[in-house]
Amino acid sequence: MKKTPSIDRRQFLKVVSVAGAGLAIGFYVSPKNFRDEVAGATPGIFAPNVWLRIDKSGSITVTVSKSEMGQGISTGLPMILAEELEADWTKIRFERADADTKYGSMGTGGSRSTRSLWNPLREAGAAAREMLISAAAQTWNVGRETCRAEVGGIVHVPSGRKLAFGELVEAASKLAVPENVPLKDPRDFHILGKRMHRLDTPEKIDGSAMFGIDVRVPGMLHAVVARPPIFGGSVKSVNATEAKAMPGVRHVVEISQGIAVVADSTWNAIQGRKALEIIWDEGPNANLSSAKIRSMLQEFSTRDGAVAEERGDVSLLGKAAKMIEAVYELPYLAHATMEPMNCTADVRNNRCEIWAPTQSADGARGAVAEAIGLSQDNVIVHVTYLGGGFGRRFESDFVVEAANISKAINAPVKVLWTRDDDMQHDWYRTTSLHHLIASANEKGELVAFKHKIIAPSINGQRWPQRVRGGLDHSAVEGAVELEYELPNSRIEYVMANTAIPVGWWRSVSASQNVFVVESFIDELASAAAIDPLEYRRQLLKKDSRMKNVLEIVAEKSAWGAPLPKGRYRGIACAPPAFFGSYIAHVAEISIEDNNVRVHRVVSAVDCGICVNPDSVEAQIESSIAFGITAALKGVITIEKGRVMQRNFDDYMLLTIDEMPKVEVHIVPSNLPVGGMGEPGLPPIAPAIANAVFAATGKRIRKLPIRLA
Amino acid sequence: MASMTLTINGKIHSVNVQQGTPLLWVLRDSLGLTGTKFGCGEGYCGCCTVIIDGDAVKSCGASVESAVGKKITTIEGLSRDRDHPVQRAWIEEEVPQCGYCQSGQILTAAALIARNPHPSDSDIDAAMDGVLCRCGTYHRIRRAIHHAADLKAGAK
Numbered sequence: 001m002k003k004t005p006s007i008d009r010r011q012f013l014k015v016v017s018v019a020g021a022g023l024a025i026g027f028y029v030s031p032k033n034f035r036d037e038v039a040g041a042t043p044g045i046f047a048p049n050v051w052l053r054i055d056k057s058g059s060i061t062v063t064v065s066k067s068e069m070g071q072g073i074s075t076g077l078p079m080i081l082a083e084e085l086e087a088d089w090t091k092i093r094f095e096r097a098d099a100d101t102k103y104g105s106m107g108t109g110g111s112r113s114t115r116s117l118w119n120p121l122r123e124a125g126a127a128a129r130e131m132l133i134s135a136a137a138q139t140w141n142v143g144r145e146t147c148r149a150e151v152g153g154i155v156h157v158p159s160g161r162k163l164a165f166g167e168l169v170e171a172a173s174k175l176a177v178p179e180n181v182p183l184k185d186p187r188d189f190h191i192l193g194k195r196m197h198r199l200d201t202p203e204k205i206d207g208s209a210m211f212g213i214d215v216r217v218p219g220m221l222h223a224v225v226a227r228p229p230i231f232g233g234s235v236k237s238v239n240a241t242e243a244k245a246m247p248g249v250r251h252v253v254e255i256s257q258g259i260a261v262v263a264d265s266t267w268n269a270i271q272g273r274k275a276l277e278i279i280w281d282e283g284p285n286a287n288l289s290s291a292k293i294r295s296m297l298q299e300f301s302t303r304d305g306a307v308a309e310e311r312g313d314v315s316l317l318g319k320a321a322k323m324i325e326a327v328y329e330l331p332y333l334a335h336a337t338m339e340p341m342n343c344t345a346d347v348r349n350n351r352c353e354i355w356a357p358t359q360s361a362d363g364a365r366g367a368v369a370e371a372i373g374l375s376q377d378n379v380i381v382h383v384t385y386l387g388g389g390f391g392r393r394f395e396s397d398f399v400v401e402a403a404n405i406s407k408a409i410n411a412p413v414k415v416l417w418t419r420d421d422d423m424q425h426d427w428y429r430t431t432s433l434h435h436l437i438a439s440a441n442e443k444g445e446l447v448a449f450k451h452k453i454i455a456p457s458i459n460g461q462r463w464p465q466r467v468r469g470g471l472d473h474s475a476v477e478g479a480v481e482l483e484y485e486l487p488n489s490r491i492e493y494v495m496a497n498t499a500i501p502v503g504w505w506r507s508v509s510a511s512q513n514v515f516v517v518e519s520f521i522d523e524l525a526s527a528a529a530i531d532p533l534e535y536r537r538q539l540l541k542k543d544s545r546m547k548n549v550l551e552i553v554a555e556k557s558a559w560g561a562p563l564p565k566g567r568y569r570g571i572a573c574a575p576p577a578f579f580g581s582y583i584a585h586v587a588e589i590s591i592e593d594n595n596v597r598v599h600r601v602v603s604a605v606d607c608g609i610c611v612n613p614d615s616v617e618a619q620i621e622s623s624i625a626f627g628i629t630a631a632l633k634g635v636i637t638i639e640k641g642r643v644m645q646r647n648f649d650d651y652m653l654l655t656i657d658e659m660p661k662v663e664v665h666i667v668p669s670n671l672p673v674g675g676m677g678e679p680g681l682p683p684i685a686p687a688i689a690n691a692v693f694a695a696t697g698k699r700i701r702k703l704p705i706r707l708a
Numbered sequence: 709m710a711s712m713t714l715t716i717n718g719k720i721h722s723v724n725v726q727q728g729t730p731l732l733w734v735l736r737d738s739l740g741l742t743g744t745k746f747g748c749g750e751g752y753c754g755c756c757t758v759i760i761d762g763d764a765v766k767s768c769g770a771s772v773e774s775a776v777g778k779k780i781t782t783i784e785g786l787s788r789d790r791d792h793p794v795q796r797a798w799i800e801e802e803v804p805q806c807g808y809c810q811s812g813q814i815l816t817a818a819a820l821i822a823r824n825p826h827p828s829d830s831d832i833d834a835a836m837d838g839v840l841c842r843c844g845t846y847h848r849i850r851r852a853i854h855h856a857a858d859l860k861a862g863a864k
Contacts, residue, residue: 626842
């Protein structure tokens with residue numbers, strides 16, 4: 001496996017108070033008094049900070065420093081700024097930022113974008129608003145306390161006179177940027193919390209949205225790469241004579257990732273690659289298989305794990321009336337973004353320009369600079385739209401590879417990964433094995449609980465210095481910091497690394513751990529002969545937000561009421577520890593010919609202040625679709641050191657006829673904003689599996705669900 | 709190499725490409741019509757769907773020769789001002805997330821309602837289940853197709 005310097009999006013999770021902002025560079029550049037030197041020096045443009053520009057026509061451009069991969073961030077972030085600015089929403093447009101340290105971390109992941117930019121964008125909008133008020137007061141020669149901002153202009157309250165923002169651009173540009181500006185009371189919000197139409201939708205319905213794969217640069221060639229099919233393999237020898245003679249093929253070059261075939265069109269590059277004769281050095285993993293990995297995890301499960309969390313006295317486990325034990329396991333999964341990996345690079349004359357669908361513009365910039373030996377000042381990274389991200393595009397492997405090829409041929413090149421390339425050279429959601437033991441007293445009350453997670457570690461594989469005492473904190477997310485009050489409990493982790501590259505996959509370890517915990521809680525409820533909702537209630541604090549969300553989902557799904565014949569319900573929830581939002585789902589299923597069908601999902605979420613309800617709903621719908629795919633279909637298997645799946649015929653995605661109705665209920669709140677890109681995913685698989693138990697009495701302890 | 713003439717979005721284009729090149733790559737690489745997307749290359753995902761003589765066709769599996777003499781519509785040519793009923797419904801129902809599959813979704817839906825002005829849910833399933841969406845916009849797609857059918861009926 002090739003190690004590329006990438007960024008651990010969770011590294012500073014618990015350390016940096018401006019959570020997520022410090023991922024790439026470890027600190028956050030406060031933008032509030034940071035006048036944009038370039039834009040601010042342009043006559044006729046008011047640019048008090050790096051986040052916005054207002055021109056004389058009144059058009060407001062908000063800079064979006066996070067990648068748009070479908071989550072709606074290009075609308076949500078401008079809404080935050082526009083609210084404080086008192087902007088006319090119809091004047092707002094957005095512009096994607098190139099990689100630059102002035103924005104702080106640009107890494108887009110961990111459901112952190114809104115949380116990390118909430119304060120900076122509010123302050124940026126408020127500072128601009130205050131400057132526009134001062135500019136109007138000066139223009140009218142009145143006290144600024146008699147002026148106020150509203151809907152894209154400043155009003156002199158006593159006289160009713162009004163100047164639009166565009167008319168104040170020049171006067172405002174001459175003012176100093178204020179500090180400690182007042183922020184609005186959430187009760188006065190009139191943009192935030194509204195269903196705003198996404199600013200990126202028009203481009204996405206007429207073919208004009210520019211994804212990475214759509215980039216065209218003058219003189220650009222097209223490349224595909226033959227990469228070692230076996231993890232840890234390399235090129236032993238290559239005969240490129242025939243490939244070079246293929247129509248349109250211009251270059252065949254060896255780079256550290258494999259053999260690149262460069263042609264005048266994508267199709268000719270693909271045909272050229274087929275004509276390569278490569279003998280691979282299979283390396284040390286040629287006998288690796290899913291069965292061997294499973295045996296290794298089982299062997300490791302007898303070891304004592306690193307203690308991730310401990311409460312009370314877990315030795316009480318063996319002393320209670322009833323013991324419940326279970327073993328759970330989950331497979332490797334691919335990201336399978338609809339837009340396969342691709343990148344366009346132009347490395348010439350000690351300068352590098354990149355166009356990439358990346359979740360980590362700044363990470364990619366650093367990785368490319370290091371790989372091709374340039375200073376970061378000479379590496380420009382433009383971020384395109386992303387045809388899905390889900391964590392795959394947090395990696396910079398595909399960006400570095402394109403830069404290597406461009407450098408080798410001294411010409412701009414677009415590198416496309418075919419679907420096979422993408423499926424077989426991913427950074428997979430890791431496999432995992434889970435041993436759980438709990439004990440209960442004669443009344444069925446939980447006495448003690450132990451969960452041992454045996455799994456490969458993302459950090460351990462790439463950044464071993466981050467694993468202290470055998471514990472990768474990322475690997476236990478969703479298993480620790482539960483909202484349940486478990487009296488005596490221990491959560492352990494046994495690191496079991498393999499040669500299969502593992503990476504961030506939407507909701508990461510919570511996608512496994514929440515499935516296991518919420519399924520096992522259902523087992524405990526069943527063992528105690530208590531309704532699963534009631535059992536969860538008893539483990540939650542009385543007035544907790546988690547409990548409130550469960551009550552809402554129960555009410556809206558009519559939990560406990562009879563269902564039509566053949567329909568069954570399951571419930572599950574997920575704690576806010578890692579994404580900042582509380583969420584619960586009730587899934588309604590039926591089973592026919594051993595196939596599970598999900599008909600309806602009722603979801604309740606408390607995400608604090610809700611920026612755009614439509615986007616919150618869309619993210620839950622999306623997380624549910626992604627999670628059902630994993631629960632019912634997803635599995636990546638390894639034979640002879642390579643991935644056996646290659647396209648959508650053997651790595652199946654959900655189709656429209658399999659998509660349930662989704663109903664989302666959002667808890668009104670003025671509490672701090674929570675993340676929404678991921679939290680809807682972890683609880684859907686256990687909600688379905690618990691419904692399967694309700695239907696069949698069969699407990700699902702292995703994903704994907706196979707009833708036959 | 710072979711020279712061929714294609715009729716795309718009402719305009720005539722001459723292209724000079726290898727015989728057997730999929731229409732997808734001719735549209736994208738030769739003509740710069742990048743709204744048509746590459747997803748899987750083998751007809752499983754439908755990202756590359758275009759309309760040929762009224763039928764939704766996966767352009768990764770259609771050779772350029774097979775499209776000669778036919779009327780090809782890509783997402784760029786569906787309407788002049790994003791005012792096709794399907795596009796209007798897509799905006800009103802806020803369908804796209806990442807947006808990558810949406811050209812294929814929209815063109816497949818447009819071909820459906822051209823032939824079947826009021827598709828039922830099962831008609832929608834049958835027509836749309838070959839177009840994958842990893843973001844899970846499916847139930848908005850369903851809603852938007854019903855809405856587009858209503859818009860189209862109302863416009864008459």
